[in-house]
Amino acid sequence: MSKRVFLFIILGFVVISCRDNLSNKTLPELINPNDTPSIIGFNYLPSNTTGAVYRKNTYVLSYSEVHEQAEWVAYVLKASDIKEMDYKRPYFEIDSDILTGAADWRNFKKSGYNKGHLCPAGDRRGSYKDFKETFLTSNVTPQHYDFNAGIWNRLEQKVRYWAKKQDSLYVVTGGVLTNNLEVIGFENVAVPKYFYKVLLSKNHSKMIGFLLPHKESKEPLYNYIVPVDSIEEMTGIDFFPELEDALEKKLESSKTYDNWDF
CATH class of the missing domain: 1.20.5 (Single alpha-helices involved in coiled-coils or other helix-helix interfaces)
Incomplete structure (x- = not known):
């Protein structure tokens, strides 16, 4: 030879x-290691437009290199994840798993924007390890302080309230990533004009979608409920595609909130 x-x-x-x-x-890993036995076997991940889906210990994300942030973060929120633990707030770290390179936290310095969590730290208080994992730059997006600490925080608290009452929820959240968005920092991190959350109950009997303009608001949360179909049209993402077609169509076309306790 x-x-x-x-x-x-x-x-x-x-x-x-x-x-x-x-x-x-x-x-992507299709089964969250923290799923309760009653929901193992259901692939709750949405479709993605990036081809770059990463599994963390307690959540999964689809990273958009063009926008330098996740197009969605998906996870199961259980009552046991929500504890009154006074953990020390860690520093944000660059996510070394992202093959194309996650955004540097320095992009946010003097930008006028907060590092807004997609999977909130408050949803991962089951252990300090879980809590700390939410402080990765792949899990943040630029948010105005009044939005982040205001209506976005109210929505996060409401989701935790529902998870406690119902034991578990499937959660998918992200910014609506489009062309020609404002950018910040030396890596051009996009600033979404809208943010969404899509929730599905553990027994798949109900679904609810929220679409929030990226601005301060004192309005009640139910004013921002939209059919999940409309979020799919804006994002190009198919939420909970593993549901039976007729059920998925029924749940995603509705904007009722009668069976959600506000």
Whole structure:
């Protein structure tokens, strides 16, 4: 065997190995390790437009490199995740798992925007490890302080209230990422004009979607309920595609909140 042929063979093995490693790292894990036994087996992840889906310990995200943030973060919120624990607030860290490079936290300095959590730290108080994992830059988005500390915080608290009453909820949340958005920082982190949350009950009997303009608001949360279909149209994302088609159509076309306790 010639030296040239030998080198080509070795190079081929290296390329295949690298490709497989990258593929394995970006493939989503369909079962959350913290799912309760009654909901194991249901793939709650939405579709994605990025091809870059990453599994963390307690949530899954789809990272949009163009916008330098997640297009969605999905997780199961259980009553046991919500505890009155006074954890020390950690520093934000760059998510080293993102193959294309997650946004640097320094993009937010002097930008006038908060690092708004997508999976809130308050949803991950089951342990300090879970809590700390929400302080990755792949899990944040630029938000105005009055929005982040105002109506967005009210919605997060309401979601926790429902999770406690119902034991578990499937949660998908993110900013509506489109072209020509305002950007901040040296990496051009996009600033969404709207943010959404889509919730599904553990027994799949009810679903609710919220679409919030990125601005301060004192209005009641139910004013921002929209059919999940409309969020899908804006984002190009299919939420809870594993539901039976007729049920998915029924739940996603509704904007009623009679069966949600406000």
